[in-house]
Amino acid sequence: MLSGSGRVGGSGGVGADGGSGGVRADDASSGGGDATRPALTDGVRIPARSLLLFLGAIALGSLVGIASPDTGAALGDGVDPTVLVLVTVLFSELDLSGLRRLRLRGASRVLGAAWLANFVLMPLLGFGIASLFLSGAPLLFAGVVIYFTAPCTDWFLGFTRLAGGDTSLGAVLLPINMVTQLLAYPFLLSALVHTPAVADPLVIAETLVRWCVVPASLALGIRLAVALLLPRGAGLRIRAVTGRLVPLVIAALIVQIFAANVGTIRDHADAFAALLGAVILFFALGYTLVDRIARALGFAHPQRALLAMTTAARNAPLMLALTTVALPDEPLVAASIVIGMLIEFPHLAGITWLLTRRRPARVRRIAAREPAPTV
Template sequence: MPAQRPARPAGARLWATPAIVGGAILVGSVIGGASPSAGDAMGSVVDALVITLVVALFVDVPLHRLPRTPDAWKVIGIAWSMNFLLAPLVAFLLTRVALPGHPAVQLGVMLYFLAPCTDWFLAFTRLSDGDTAVGATMLPINMVTQLLLFPVWITVLGGNAGIDVVGTIGTLLQWFVLPTAIAVVIRLGIALLPDAARARAAALPGRAVPWIVGAMVAGLFASHIGLLLANLPVFVAVLGCAVVFFAVMFIAAEWASRLAALSYPRSALLAMTTAARNAPLMIGLTSAALPHQPLVTTAIVVGMLVEFPHLLAVRHLLLRRRRGQHAGRRLRGTAAWGHP
């Protein structure tokens, strides 16, 4: 039986990741610029952090029973189609237009855009009064789909970046099997604990993820700061790509919600799941699969910097719309009382 997780402290958890990643970029850049040898030393621990991160992510993914109602499957189907069919099309067009001549950066941006979040989007859904029950069932579906598609995207997109696709997939399988086995053992061990200890132990991997990502980002920037500074204009273009991508996906989610006549809670869920991306997992998998392609991983980190402000903006727009709906219902109710 999977361990029960206590409700996550949404505010603290959501602010933690962007704050930690921003601090890690600063610390890693300063150390790498001041002492290249220290930067190389920090970069040498990235491999161990990759395994730790993937294990923590796999342990933290909650398992839920699949919904039985057709309405629930309708929104799940729409969300899956947007995340794994529409998002690749938008990402491909954007990267080809905005990042010509930079195949490694294109690959990183594509990988980031193609992986829907399996973690904090649910907290933002809750903060937006969205349907978290159906959202929770999306987590394992999204995780399994993107893990299956990751080697496909590497095969399809990696050739242009000068990547040994066959060797990369072999490396990825090795780095995937070990963390999966460790995660299964940990989950089984947690399930055997008493209730109180089980809840505390189940919460630890999720709390550790932002710090592990921060350590990886610090090592990445410290060991490759010269290369990153040389490509600074390209990463400014990556920020622009992220802004446009998130705007297009939000508009598409709003249009799909109206077309499918989704209720507000499920409309909010759709907006959030198509906005949030799974940067931690993509950073981990990309670092393992492409250890000598720092531009690919850095592009994911840069895209991640836009994501959190965008999610806050989406939450604001959703709640403003919800308040408008409530006000409209109150006005209609008042009019009905005034005109029997």
Template sequence: MLKNRVAKTVSLFTHSTSLLLAAIIVGSIVGLMSPKMGSVAGNYIDPTILALVVLLLFEVPIKGIFKGGANIRFISLAWILNFMVIPLIGFGIASLFLSGKPLFYTGLVIYFMAPCTDWYLGFTRLAKGNVELGATLLPINMISQLVLFPVYLLAFNTVIEYKIDLSVLMDWFIQPLIAAAVLRFCLHRFIDRILPLCSALIPLVLMLLVGQIFAANINELAAHLSIVPLLLFAIFVFFIVTFAVGELVAKVAKLAFPEHCLLTFTTGARNAPLMLGLTTVAMPDQPLIYATITIGMLIEFPHLTALKAIFLRRYKASESAPSLVNREA
């Protein structure tokens, strides 16, 4: 069931770049043509965020996540990379390219610091990686990034001018968490039918949120369009560097192909939807930060698709190698 679900999920997210662009364009047009409608759209951002967070938490599997739990070595390695090494890399790249633009710098740091908790598993499956071990990482990644979110913001000097109300932030996590847990308990008999629907709703709700943000804030964003190429280049550099680091670590640790593949996707995919939701709560009325997180997703999906192609090529090469040896023998 897990394999089928992640395959369906990734098929939705591989088309999300065009959906995301459509949401940005439609939201921007609405905001430019009718600021009043843009303001109305902005008034409904909070309910959309709550819906998105509930769906993300609901999708995290409860059963079967411990199948790969015995591989402590890999889990520790992935955790160190995801929550110690990569946030430092992201901080360095954001500082190098946008240290003079604090709002864009903050958005980049937030985007870089949180590993994905959903679609990376689908790409891992399609690239012949270790899906069961990847499922074990889901709750670990989710809990770790929620706990470390305010820590990173303070450690990387992103919130000098902003005051985070941690009690409000926790309320916005605890309430959706309780709602997701209650829904899972009440609907456990129908979970196999509901999870595909949840997977289909997540990108749609995310696109709605992006459209609302751009509709409500496009007039302010339009004044900073010259920064977008620099943002895109910084994100591109981040993905190249993290891929190189993952390749080095996998080689030094002598990971087998399925674990090597999983390590690449768990370190390469970012959790932009959840970070976008948390950031709108922690830092209200900061559209430039929200836009930066959203822009990251424009490069992320093509990046993950390219990684899938690389690992499928490697997989096919490794499968054909024994047959070539046999022929020569």
């Protein structure tokens, strides 16, 4: 998720385990959708291929960025449009009718748990881990704490979908996460580097419009056009094709981000080991804690997957854009955010694969009877 002024380019019912309280697993494998939707199959067979696709994208982007920094910077300039395409594609295939069912079946509990995990549990965990690994490097400490405290507001929804998670509730989380972190960021920055805390309402409004209202409006326009101009069968086929684009768009985004930013690791190799340890421990402990909380609350697989993804994916691009504007003379702060982001993508690919293997057996059997779409 990027702000309008910066980018991450070259410049800068019953749960599956018998618990209650979540949405039923057989009702909402992807936010309350029909069992024949492509997302159901994607959540079982596609991630194995997607894992290879994403790892290949990481390798390709890294090679391009190292071999030709200018090309990497040019690819980085395309991150904003790619993110916009990804969010629009995801919004265009959401089953919005599922929101009514979700409201009746504990959606507020899921949203509340996600908010507390993202803005209380994960920041506390991140602060403790950063203190353990980076207490002697205040600028790296500040950057990694900023990274740890900001949940993603865009591409996590793509990984949620691939893992069979609840994308309808995930779409509701987007503006909640965005507004909360934009309001909190000035105070966090003030506490870390002693700058004045000012939350600019114009920045918040512009960011919400650019990254929530615009893609949602585009998606609604596409859905209305398809419904009005095409027969129902053609519309369903287009929706299926759109669903298959998600892994490819994510892979393109990974190539762009790595190509534009892999040089940061090379330039700050001496700090990479400590940052690597901190970020890996943060992701491992965070996933374990959040999974236990979701199970204790009785969430079904779609909501457990959503909670896992929203707490695993961080909003590095937006934090990087804001931080480079607020602290233009502190490259180490920005470098730690970039390094965290580069470690994040293999982690997201890995837990996507792990979550699909842990889906309820009944949902797997349904999906196994369907033809697997190609990536």
